Amino acid sequence: MNLVRQQTTAVAVAGVLVMSAGPTAQTVRINGAGATFPYPLYSKWFDEYRKTRPDVQINYQSIGSGGGIRQLTNQTVFFGATDGPMTDEQLTAAKAPILHLPTVLGAVVPVYNIPNVKAELRFSGQVLADIFLGRITKWNDGAIAKLNPGVSLPATDITVVHRSDGSGTTYIWVDFLSKSSPAFKSTVGVSTAVKWPTGVGGKGNEGVAGLVSQAPGSLGYVELIYAVQSRTTYGSVQNQAGEFIKATEQSVTAAAAAASRQMPADFRVSITNAPGKGVYPVSSFTWLLFFENPKDKAQARVMVDFMKWALSEGQKFAGPLGYAPLPPEVVKLELAALARIRM
């Protein structure tokens, strides 16, 4: 009696172990690494894609754009992800041609916390650059007041909040400020981490949002989704056409559509301060990076199929997660570019 029960338990346990052993030997496992900004969306994509292709397991580590580029160059991962396009030096160091494919759009918004001011403020690139350069130090400065007639701004000091860690968000922000102000470009420059003339550094988008929501009189920059989720007030920014636009799915996608007319073949373009109406000026692509001639052809076939899915089905997951989908013009150009990956 006892022996029979023992044997049944043994078989049952073995059965459970076998069933939970996971996918069979035909699973294709692909590794990628890179930017933290699109991580929530990529995570959702890999999950949803797995439902259509259960034999594919894509593993993504969000270690930062710099890390992603490094790992791709060292060929320790199959694909990389970055918020800022690779520089020419980085492309040469990779020793083989790399394809940049934009996946989704993000926007960076100016968040602020001024006691007793609930109104939505308007900013221009020049004013923001001067604030971040430390030239404008008080909220009731003439330049800010001129853009916001009818809002009574207090004489509080502006506490600038920036990122302490390197990030694609910083890249997008300083790229826009450098285009708006030559002084900013020469003093600070464009990179994922810069020498800020003034202000305090918060760690991550959460750190900046947290600091701004607590410190009265502060102004910082965060990704749109963080401003929305932390319910921090964010302002509108003046675009090249002179309109004051607030970041929304439509205004961000419009930025990419406007830029698609002069899209370079390698998609390495900055779309901040894009021309056109209804365009949000502090928008940017985020890219996936692939070798044009990868060694593992099976993985290449899977990733090309994944990209086709991401550019069509995947785009509808972007909005609810706080990203803006790619405009159809850019998707068309990318589907053509996918043919460059040799399978």
Add this chain to the structure above:
Amino acid sequence: MGRKDLVFRAGTGFFGLLLILIVAAIAVELTRQSALSIQKFGLAFWRTEIWDPVAGDFGAWPFMWGTLYSSVLALMLATPIALGIAVFLSELCPASLRQPLVFLTELLAAIPSIVYGLWGIFVLVPAVRALEAATPEALRRLPLFSGPPLGVGMLSAAVILAVMVIPFTSSVAREVLRSVPMAQREAAYALGATRFEAIRSALFYARSGIVGAVMLGFGRALGETMAVTMVIGNNPQASLSLFAPQYTMAAVIANEFTEAADDLYLHALTEIGLVLFIITLVVNSLSRLLIWSMGRSRRAPRASAAGEAAA
């Protein structure tokens, strides 16, 4: 019997040697991985105040200042409290309260650093901001208290480090005080000492152990990363002011390492790691020297007292 002894000695000797090899390997690897930065800046790296990733100009001075300043301030805040806790728990505490209090103090040590950081952002920083805003004008003019009341800055970092250091220092000091032989205290009472004077004599006896406990806390404060980076303001400027946002070596490495795309940037960050490693070594060596010298001077009075007793 002899052979087992030999094997035991060889085995434990091997582990001891392994430890030394690991430390040496860390030093060698840190130096190798910061070669580009050492070549470009040399010793000037230690005194340059600029940190500019875009221009490729790096210097460790603001971070060295921030690390040392915050750790020294934390020590100044934490040592009296930690010693007070140690003295209370080992000498004055009623037996029923002892175990729960010991447990609570050690619980402080078990809390992860990032939890301290979150507590810092949401509780400590607003409190410090209110304190800074309430500073009287007369004090504001001093360089020690100058600057806008941001909340994040050196003062918050010092307080959070002090809170993290207290359980380490107090538990080691408590153990040291417990190991003071009862004879010492009994002798003090026999000579007519009050409670306080007896405790003082026990503290004097245990002074090298207590210095060791304080240095342990200092070492912890030097290396603390996550809690500090969330409340210190992350601004690479070396300032005397408690209100100013500053930066530490561990914080800048944690913040900027993942996105450091070009080699010189990476090597500069690794060199900061090397600087931190060297500073920690120096601090630990100095504290060992201090403890050793205190141990030496203890023997002299005892010998002379024995000499007097014999006479």
